[in-house]
Amino acid sequence: MPDSTETSRLITASGHSVATHPPVEGVVRKFESTGDVAAAMSDDLEDTIAVVRAAGVSLLSPIIADVAGVICSAVGEGSHLAIMAREFDIPCIMGVETGELQTGNRVRLDCTGELDHGQVHLLGDAT
Amino acid sequence: MKLPEVNYYIYRMGAAFRRDLLVRSAFESEVFPTNQYICLSHIDQVFANPDRIRRVTQEMSPEQLGRLGRAPGQKASQIYVWLVGHEYLIGREMLYTLGELGPRDRLEDLELMLDFYTRAAAANRNDGAIQNSDVGGRHPLLDDTQVASLVDDADSLQNGSGPAFRRSVAVLEAFQFLAHADARIGIADNGPYRLPDGRSVLVKDLFDMRRNEQPYFTAVRDRLPHNALTLALVYDTLDVEINDWSTAFPREQDGNLLDAASAAAVFAVADNGEVCRVSLDEFADVAKQTRSAHRDLYRAVHELDRRERILQGALVYSRNVRPFAKRAGCDDAIDWNLTDEAVSLLPRFEADEDALNLFVQSCIRADSASAYSMIPEAS
Numbered sequence: 001m002p003d004s005t006e007t008s009r010l011i012t013a014s015g016h017s018v019a020t021h022p023p024v025e026g027v028v029r030k031f032e033s034t035g036d037v038a039a040a041m042s043d044d045l046e047d048t049i050a051v052v053r054a055a056g057v058s059l060l061s062p063i064i065a066d067v068a069g070v071i072c073s074a075v076g077e078g079s080h081l082a083i084m085a086r087e088f089d090i091p092c093i094m095g096v097e098t099g100e101l102q103t104g105n106r107v108r109l110d111c112t113g114e115l116d117h118g119q120v121h122l123l124g125d126a127t
Numbered sequence: 128m129k130l131p132e133v134n135y136y137i138y139r140m141g142a143a144f145r146r147d148l149l150v151r152s153a154f155e156s157e158v159f160p161t162n163q164y165i166c167l168s169h170i171d172q173v174f175a176n177p178d179r180i181r182r183v184t185q186e187m188s189p190e191q192l193g194r195l196g197r198a199p200g201q202k203a204s205q206i207y208v209w210l211v212g213h214e215y216l217i218g219r220e221m222l223y224t225l226g227e228l229g230p231r232d233r234l235e236d237l238e239l240m241l242d243f244y245t246r247a248a249a250a251n252r253n254d255g256a257i258q259n260s261d262v263g264g265r266h267p268l269l270d271d272t273q274v275a276s277l278v279d280d281a282d283s284l285q286n287g288s289g290p291a292f293r294r295s296v297a298v299l300e301a302f303q304f305l306a307h308a309d310a311r312i313g314i315a316d317n318g319p320y321r322l323p324d325g326r327s328v329l330v331k332d333l334f335d336m337r338r339n340e341q342p343y344f345t346a347v348r349d350r351l352p353h354n355a356l357t358l359a360l361v362y363d364t365l366d367v368e369i370n371d372w373s374t375a376f377p378r379e380q381d382g383n384l385l386d387a388a389s390a391a392a393v394f395a396v397a398d399n400g401e402v403c404r405v406s407l408d409e410f411a412d413v414a415k416q417t418r419s420a421h422r423d424l425y426r427a428v429h430e431l432d433r434r435e436r437i438l439q440g441a442l443v444y445s446r447n448v449r450p451f452a453k454r455a456g457c458d459d460a461i462d463w464n465l466t467d468e469a470v471s472l473l474p475r476f477e478a479d480e481d482a483l484n485l486f487v488q489s490c491i492r493a494d495s496a497s498a499y500s501m502i503p504e505a506s
Contacts, residue, residue: 019383032157033157034157034425034428034429035429038425038426038429041422041425053157054155054156054157055155056155056156056157056158056159056161056304056309057301057304057309058156058158058301058304058305058308058309058428059156059157059158061301061305061421061425062421062422062425064301065294065297065301065418074155078150078376080304080309080311083300083374084297084300084301086383087293087294087296087297087300087383087385088294088297089290089293089294
């Protein structure tokens with residue numbers, strides 16, 4: 001999938017898609033605690049790309065069906081998070097170095113190619 | 128069980144467990160301090176489970192218990208058989224690492240636990256194996272008649288109902304993870320089974336949806352209409368592996384087991400084992416109720432402090448004998464609380480790094496293909 005935005009840049013090519021999926025774009029929101037998720041339960045999340053550290057599924061579980069995609073810094077295509085993302089048909093890339101991503105960044109998740117080449121493109125700030 | 132047999136099973140079980148450990152992600156969760164509660168609960172089992180098993184087997188033999196688990200929607204079956212056998216061994220390894228136990232200590236307990244596990248596990252299937260990895264990732268829990276009764280008149284998923292069904296299943300599974308402290312022990316897959324017409328069947332059990340061992344679950348206790356559900360998934364072609372933790376994985380990496388199902392039937396399983404068909408419309412309604420309950424359950428977990436998440440999380444594993452005690456009718460005669468001996472050791476692995484190190488040092492050693500240590504001859 002070629003970049004459609006001149007200003008976009010690939011920030012990683014090392015992620016592992018849990019399944020092939022058409023590209024999606026959305027706004028990064030980092031979730032690090034149950035408090036972060038509890039605060040998001042009443043929000044409209046259809047444009048949200050959830051960024052998490054660990055591959056357990058429970059952190060995102062109340063909202064995983066509502067988000068546009070998931071980026072996880074832990075590896076594990078057999079992880080519980082990966083299994084649930086497949087079942088909800090949510091694009092999910094594991095093993096991504098997420099340090100450069102900030103809440104509010106606009107990104108595109110590309111899970112169209114080989115599974116071990118899931119890509120996250122940083123498109124800029126949401127604003 | 129004599130020492131050579133003990134060591135045979137220790138090696139065989141430990142080699143299988145080590146292989147599974149190396150291909151799965153870390154036991155890591157941002158909701159529960161998973162490694163801490165795993166260490167606590169597994170150590171606890173070394174102190175508590177042998178006497179619990181002695182009490183249970185006064186009422187029923189391992190073979191009886193294993194055989195009774197060969198029915199849809201049974202918690203005292205499959206993954207819980209595995210947990211009772213393996214977690215005891217893992218707990219011993221952790222105590223070796225902590226210097227709290229020597230390999231020949233509590234040897235009678237070890238022999239008892241392996242005897243129970245191997246006999247119950249063999250009786251919980253019909254192929255002579257004791258664990259799924261012995262036979263390439265299969266668990267033939269049910270017989271042909273049982274499977275036929277599940278898939279008779281299954282609903283087609285090829286009429287546009289597939290995506291909604293898949294999402295309903297996913298909603299229930301996500302709830303089960305949270306209800307079980309981020310562990311996949313409220314869900315167990317078995318099969319695959321071959322039908323006479325060449326199609327295949329995978330069976331997925333979900334249990335403890337109305338009641339479970341975690342105190343935080345009281346927030347949604349009895350909220351859902353069924354405590355156990357069994358899903359029979361029918362496939363035109365199916366290439367699946369079920370690991371020793373009763374989790375089915377498609378052998379094709381990109382595969383999605385729910386997407387690939389061509390038909391499905393859902394059943395509610397009552398506490399007495401009675402099986403009752405649930406329509407796909409009702410199943411969708413159950414999923415809707417589950418989503419609502421899930422959010423309330425999540426808020427209850429959010430209110431727990433870190434130490435309470437460890438102590439409550441530990442109960443998902445430390446009470447793994449309890450389903451068998453309930454089946455044997457002696458649940459009330461057994462103390463199911465964490466032992467003081469185990470809780471007193473918690474400070475030694477309460478920090479994230481300490482818990483992870485304890486688990487890794489205990490079960491993943493470079494010099495052994497088995498996660499568990501052989502028992503030396505008496506000197």
